[in-house]
Amino acid sequence: MTELSIEPRRKPGHFEIALDPRITDPSALRVSFVILLDGDLVMSPEHLGVAYMASTLREAGFTCEIREAEHDQHEKAIAGVLEFAPRLVCFTLMSLNVPSCLAFCERLRAELPDVVIACGGPAGTFTGTDILRANPFADLVAVGEGEPIILDLAQRLALGESVEDCPGIAYRADDGSLRQNPARPLVHNLEALPYPARDQLIAHGNKLEYVRVSTSRGCVARCTFCSAPNLGNRVQAGKAWRGVGAEHVLDELETLVREHRFRTFDIIDSTFEDPDGGRVGKKRVRAIAQGILDRGLDIFYNVCMRAENWSDDDHDLLDLLVRSGLEKVNIGIESGVAEELLLWEKRATVEDNVRVIRLLREHGIYLAMGFIPFHPYATVETLTQNAEFLRAHAGHNLRRLTERLEVYPGTSIAKRMSEDGLLGERYQSTLDPYDYTFVDERVQRLAGHFASLYNNDDYHERGVLTEQSAVFEFETFNVVVQTFVSRMYRRFHHLPGVVELLERFKDFLHVTRQEMGQANHAFFMDNLDDVLADRLDPAKRIRQLEDVERRFRACIDRIRTEQLRIGMAAHRLGVDITEISSSLPEVTGGGAPRSYNGGAPTW
Structure with missing residues (x-):
């Protein structure tokens, strides 16, 4: 009897970097990632989303660059893009850089009429075809996590195939109509991704305010003002929170210290102690901190935490974190008024906020406080x-x-404000976060x-x-x-x-x-x-x-x-x-x- 070979069923969100065998020279396809230095990126320009996509493409053999464009100084960046001669140019959109992107794309389209212009990022994820409507020079918008989309797009372009059936994009069809395909599931195993490219760190002579590191994606909270992926604004199927193991994190940190001689890091996870803020999450946090000490990594780092997750039972863990290099914590305190915390659907109470402020002060940890009085x-x-x-x-x-x-698309508070007639008439086209x-x-x-x-x-x-x-x-x-x-x-x-x-x-x-x-x-x-x-x-x-x-x-x-x-x-x-x-x-x-x-x- 002949035995049947049955392929194991892949989980939704399975990701691997595999190149279509029909592509014999992937390096011939050139992709330019343009980072518009507006908003938070003025102070620290490194963009990890772009860095992960660039490393994904490079592992498959494609040629790509990461290029910074300073606010109101686009000509130099455009000249660099022209010299690079890409087939695909990509922008990451946040609410604050939508006008800059429009101006850049208009100028780019005049110089490179046949280049494919793609937008993505938080603003692209939550607005899709609205971005194409507001930016007539863009060809498509990526919805959700970028690595699977950019790898698929690059291969289609290399083969000369249509991108119209590519999952996870909104696009401008040949007849001029705007269409949006179903979103892809979230990447299930983050350790399948290569470590992010560090082009920007190298371009700045290995001297930045800090280097960004991601150890997880997603958030189990549902703050009404937040556009980071969380339980309240999901557009992709899959687990709300996914993290990598402590050893994976430690290997990346050790590589950055060794290769770039840099040791100040901003861990950009929405909440460092997720997925539960308790036993499971803090076990992972403890393993990372202890691993830093065990490997002799003399580093400094910042994280984001949630106030309700920390109490006087955590002094031992906070001591360990400080010994391992923790020196600043970002917490969305947001308000000292109970009714406003309910408006934001914060799980923390005013008492939780007061307690975590005290705890951080007692341990000598600097608190960077999010607060929204207006x-x-x-x-x-x-x-x-x-x-x-x-x-x-x-x-x-x-x-x-x-x-x-700042009102971001896809948030619960934006929906409520729209229903209450408080959003401006131009908001959907400009995404101006103050248009209310x-x-x-x-x-x-x-x-x-x-x-x-x-x-x-x-x-x-x-x-x-x-x-x-x-x-x-x-x-x-x-x-x-x-x-x-x-x-x-x-x-x-x-x-x-x-x-x-x-x-x-x-x-x-x-x-x-x-x-x-x-x-x-x-x-x-x-x-x-x-x-x-x-x-x-x-x-x-x-x-x-x-x-x-x-x-x-x-x-x-x-x-x-x-x-x-x-x-x-x-x-x-x-x-x-x-x-x-x-x-x-x-x-x-x-x-x-x-x-x-x-x-x-x-x-």
């Missing part, structure tokens, strides 16, 4: 309550008091007033950072100072006199931040009173702009002077500051190599 449903009462909350908890950053909701009105006109006036105080019109109108005022500089400077303290503690606590020196500096910082928090609260309430009394005027705005800039600049100078004094005193105690830099020192001729033994992505 939104269409905000009231004078909620603004006042949030101002009081911030005065008591990390109110030294003025922007936390004045932050506006407020229920309370007084809140709207105050939101616009604050947004105009500490940056130019690019930020005021579109949230794009093109200049950095002292308010923004103070935020980033605060992180640098805090990490200076935490790294000094970690590296040099054994040297006599160092701990006492740092404790005095911490006391100085605490007093200075408290003073800034009090001043920010007074400033906020003064402006709120002016709105209620209809006293806002252009002349006062100019005076306030100068006063805010002067106050924050003076604070930066005061802290910097004290930090310099502390650094000089520490040097006299035997401290070598270069040992806590983000990059490892280069090996110089004649010396032995230095050893350090202890520093979601869509398209």
Whole structure:
């Protein structure tokens, strides 16, 4: 009897890099990924979604490049693309860079009329054909995770085949109609993906603010304002959260340290301790932290956490994380008002938020706080309550008091605002995250007033950072100072006199931040009173702009002077500051190599 050979059934979301045998020279197909440096990418340009797609294509043999395009300086990037002569040009869209992408595509289409232009990213995933309607120069839009789509598209283009039946895209058909194919399932096994390409790190001379690392995709929360893949906005079938094992993470970190001599990382997972925020997730987190120590990786890193997942039972784990290099945590606190937490469908309570702020402070971990006081449903009462909350908890950053909701496509809050008639008429075509009105006109006036105080019109109108005022500089400077303290503690606590020196500096910082928090609260309430009394005027705005800039600049100078004094005193105690830099020192001729033994992505 002949035995039948039965192929094992593949799970939905199975992914492997396999090349169609009909393609004999994949390197002949050239793909250009253009990264528009708007929004968050102004401060740190590395884009992991693009990096994963580039490494996927390269493993299959295709030729690709990653090219950055600075805001309002597209000509240089376009010239580079023309020289590269790609068959396919790809853009990752977020709400803030949709106008930039339109302008770039128009210019590109004029120079390369036959090139295929593809868009993707969060904005593309949730709007599909709307992007094609708003951007007549784009040919298709990728919906969801990019690696399977880009590999399929590249092979179809290499074979000269139609892309119209490619799963997971919206496209412009030959007859001009706009169509959208069903989405692909999520990639089931993330370890099947190659490690991301590090073109941008190399292009910046291995010197970035930090290098991004992804250890998981998805989120089991359902925050109404969030466009990252989560339980509340799913467009692809598959598990809501997928992660790689601790050894996979450690291998990537070790490679980055060894090959690029870089050791400051931003782990971009939506929630580091998912999938459950408890036993399962924290077991994985513990394995990663312990593995960092066991391998002697002298690194520093940031993560995102959720407030409700951490309690006084976690001191031991937090200690381990700090020893392994954790120095900053991003948490979406969002509000100090219980009713607003319900609006955002946050699982955390106000009490959870207060507790996690305390826990991080006790462990010397810097808190980067998400906070949304200004939104269409905000009231004078909620603004006042949030101002009081911030005065008591990390109110030294003025922007936390004045932050506006950014409305992203595909979110529950966008749907609700549309139903309530609060979204602007142009929102669907522009995806302008600030194109909405407020229920309370007084809140709207105050939101616009604050947004105009500490940056130019690019930020005021579109949230794009093109200049950095002292308010923004103070935020980033605060992180640098805090990490200076935490790294000094970690590296040099054994040297006599160092701990006492740092404790005095911490006391100085605490007093200075408290003073800034009090001043920010007074400033906020003064402006709120002016709105209620209809006293806002252009002349006062100019005076306030100068006063805010002067106050924050003076604070930066005061802290910097004290930090310099502390650094000089520490040097006299035997401290070598270069040992806590983000990059490892280069090996110089004649010396032995230095050893350090202890520093979601869509398209």
